[in-house]
Amino acid sequence: MAVIKKTSAIKNSPKHLLGIQNLSILEAQKILNEAKAFIKLNRSNTKKLDTLRGKTQINLFFEPSTRTQSSFDLAGKRLGADVMTMNMSNSALKKGETLIDTAMTLNAMHPDLIVVRHQDSGAPNLLSQKVNCAVINAGDGRREHPTQALLDALTIINRKGKIEGLKIAICGDIKHSRVARSNIYLMNMLGAEVNVIAPKTLMPDSIEQLGVKSFTSMKKGLDSCDIVMMLRLQNERMQGSFLPSKREYYEYYGLTPDKLRFASKDALVMHPGPMNRGVEIDTKLADDINVSLVKEQVELGVAVRMACLKLYCK
């Protein structure tokens, strides 16, 4: 008999980092605290540790990525792990090998960590059931991108000192965004108030159930927000008739200095990258070091990933 259960959509078994959902607040804080220590290290002259010496980390990327991939690459190397990056977007999978087979093959090489990015939601969950090592999700479909949310949280804490009580707006293609979902869960968990802003065609169904307020107007949605997170608008969305044109999107949803004035005075701007300048964000605003945290996000990304690798490695 199908009774309504409390959604146990995703289970985070303790040794994998599959998503922010069901990550406990203590676990999240532990990662963030651990990462803080690495910020300093990454700015120093000698960046290499031997925390993960003798450990093998495999980066398994089924979807092209530069930032996340290089960030994980660097993070592993700085901790002293042996890092192997496998770019799968044009590899065995095209020869008909299934995800499970790939997992089995890699598992036989006894890795200690697998960092995986996949175009299908839930692929890391499936992978984690078949391997003996920790699986870290580096982005799956439109479901989750936990390390991105964690690095965003660390960036905010670094600047604002805290997350609790802040008002955070996430704007853009919410529907197709794993970054948005992970950030919604994490920022909510850490005590922020979250607004999501998107044109109706890019707003997922029942998004309010995730504990956010949804807006279609930047003016209303940005009102008194402390943080404005812009999302990348993928070009292919234009073809699916989600939007009439880039021009119109920029007019209504592109972040410009004018629109930023709707937010609180000392509001800061974030973007997970890569940016479409002139589509979702004004180019000068993106580079304005007084309001834009984009570079800091990239920098702290390495620290957060080091923390994750360290904590999840057996």
Add this chain to the structure above:
Amino acid sequence: MKEKILKNCRIIDPSQNIDEIGNIIIDSNGKIKEIGNKVKIPKKSSDIEEFDCEKRIAIPGIVDMNVFVGEPGFEYKENFRTLTQAAFAGGVTSVVTMPNTKPLIDNVSMVDFIIRRGRDKSNLNIFPAACLTREMKGKEMVEFGLLTAKGIIGFTDPYQVVQNTEIMSRIMDYASDMGALIMQHVEDYELSKNGCVNEGEIATRLGLQSIPSIAEKIIIERDLSLLEEYPCRYHINQISSQKSVEVIRKNKKNSKNFTTGVSINHLCLNDNDVGDFKTFLKFSPPLRSENDRKSLIDAINTGLIDVITSAHKPEDEESKRLPFAQAATGSIGVETLLPLVLELYHNKSIKLQKLIELITVNPAKILKINKGTLKTGRDADICLFDLDEPWKVDVNTLKSKSKNAAIENKTLQGKVQMTFLKGELVFEN
């Protein structure tokens, strides 16, 4: 064959409005000779085989309108032999087989093959369906007349819809004259493209592309509008949502003539059950919300839904052990159809007689076949079951060749004890 007597059973036969304790006598030709509470038990003799049913329930052999058998082309998923074993173990004695085999059943020579093959490998009553359009492309209609003459019971493009309205109107127009039964999968392809779960919180959380229930509603509305112009034998294979129920209610009020089915999965499960990307619970149409599920039950109680099917869709492991979006849809179910149907009785959703009606006489009427009844003179296809026996679904003991059971490890109440086909005992628990 010896005469048989099933004594002391609770006979439920909705086709004759019977629900009483009585006896059933099967003659030596495998036909029902006498049935009911007035039937006297003949003296013991070596010519009569006796079965003491201990007040267990005897119903007409179940008619399942939506079953996939892997032959030809997908024998590794299911074949006639394994399907037959699974069906008998579930009290199912008649099935409509889907035509989406390889090659497809869309021409006369394939019908010959499937009928011969079915007859050779199985004693189950097999009623093959053929494709609605050539190569299931939704463009050209199949030869309704010739195929019907060869023994095709109905026409359907499984899990696919004829998207083009003009072509659909011609199909309905032409089929009406031939008396052909159209069994439509109602799902607007453009709206459901790439989707794999119900629209709503679950889809948003899992990050999966959704299939809105409007995709179903819009095709039902279109087809029922066409039906006004081109009255034909029209059956909706499966509905899944409250919105569809509303459309059907409206149209039934206007006394339009059509019938509606639902799969047992959509009556017993909801989208919450998908949980952590369980691909065995990926269905087409997708499992909907609890509200939708309740509305389907309500629709059965108010007579808007005519048939419950198992939507038996065996899939091998390789088709299911994939990321959710890539995995095949469907679940096996012919063997667990009755126990799941009984769950709806045990949890007081639907009356027992009503449930039995939806799996016996109703599908038989839609298909215009002499099954689903225990009237005297008819084939003695009988399912005898224990209403209360508890058991746990263990996929390894299920008879189907594939093991993709959505209700894996579920505890059920009620089990088939014996199945008779044309008077022969073909299954005993």
